[in-house]
Amino acid sequence: MTLRPARLRVSDQLRLGGVGLRARPLRAFLSALGIAIGIAAMTAVVGISSSSRAELDRALDALGTNMLTVAPGDTMFGGDATLPDEALTMIERIGPVTSATATGSVGTRVYRNDRIPEGETGGLALLAARLDLLETVGAGLAHGSWLNAATDDYPVVVLGATAAQRLGDVPTIWIDGRAYTVAGVLEKVPLAPELNSAVLVGWPAAESYLDFDGHPTTVYTRAVPAKVEAVRAVLAATANPESPDEVQVSRPSDALAAQRATDRAFTALLLGLGAVALLVGGIGVANTMVISVLERRAEIGLRRSLGATRGQIRTQFVTESLLLSLLGGLSGVLGGAAVTAVHAGTQGWPAVVPLWALAGGPAATLVIGAAAGLYPAVRAARSAPTEALSAA
Known part of the structure; x- marks a missing residue:
């Protein structure tokens, strides 16, 4: 009789992915904090720049550009x-x-x-x-x-x-x-x-x-x-x-042409800064997940010995990476929006955080988290049960 491994439901995968975060709360917190700082920096830079641009547009509109x-x-x-x-x-x-x-x-x-x-x-x-x-x-x-x-x-x-x-x-x-x-x-x-x-x-x-x-x-x-x-x-x-x-x-x-040139320059600046912040966040996720695989080789070997498939191991670590990225991304967006509001208020500017930054921050961290967690997940899935248990 051939045994078939049980399929994990989405809720099971999420619960399993959260186990690794709850088992090491300090490391998960510090990792999420690193991601949050990167996303908050991106959101704040985008928000402050957008608020500054809104103030500039308001000043140029007063000059009758339209x-x-x-x-x-x-x-x-x-x-x-x-x-x-x-x-x-x-x-x-x-x-x-x-x-x-x-x-x-x-x-x-x-x-x-x-x-x-x-x-x-x-x-x-x-x-x-x-x-x-x-x-x-x-x-x-x-x-x-x-x-x-x-x-x-x-x-x-x-x-x-x-x-x-x-x-x-x-x-x-x-x-x-x-x-x-x-x-x-x-x-x-x-x-x-x-x-x-x-x-x-x-x-x-x-x-x-x-x-x-x-x-x-x-x-x-x-x-x-x-x-x-x-x-x-x-x-x-x-x-x-x-x-x-x-x-x-x-x-x-003539101020209309200057306004449009300024908008193009601001757009290029925002895209560049956002890409750098997301890259830093992605490196942080990848580093965290690689260390997690090295530290948890015994757990991986035990799960493999108990019948977990390579696909389930990969899913576990990718889910962990996604949860970690989502936690950091949401926290970072909220923190960046708060920084933008405070700075804009002190300068007397309208507080503006583009919708693409609010939605794109968590979405981008999920994409980067999945990509960053893929290699550690594949590496964990390839570990032989006996080798992982003996190394522990």
């Missing part, structure tokens, strides 16, 4: 062109466009009060503005409040920073024979300097009180950074399909 402006140009006869009333709505329908807003030139003079001579306007422009203007151009308020749904229809204005300096600290200003309440003052707007010397009134109020024709004169557009060039290529035809040649579109910021 903002384009659309304005009317000249007609074929040399006159001033106009944008259609639907230009803003059409631009908002472009897929990669994340936000768009507009201002329109009202063409009415602004005075500090009704006693100022007609010619002394201070060179201020009166613009009709949409409610979402501040978010799109990245503007902030120095004091007061921005236009809202309640004040958009009434004689209320917001002053640009330069306009406020020229007009002084006044509660009202005079426009077309009517007093307008000053609701707030903007900070300097680096992305749209024309707003600094402007007086901004709500779009409906401009149409009701100032005979504004509703044509936008400047459309501010934000697009997905990777699609800025593609958006720019269709903006003119989208804003004015009948006469795209009569539309002026700004070119992308």
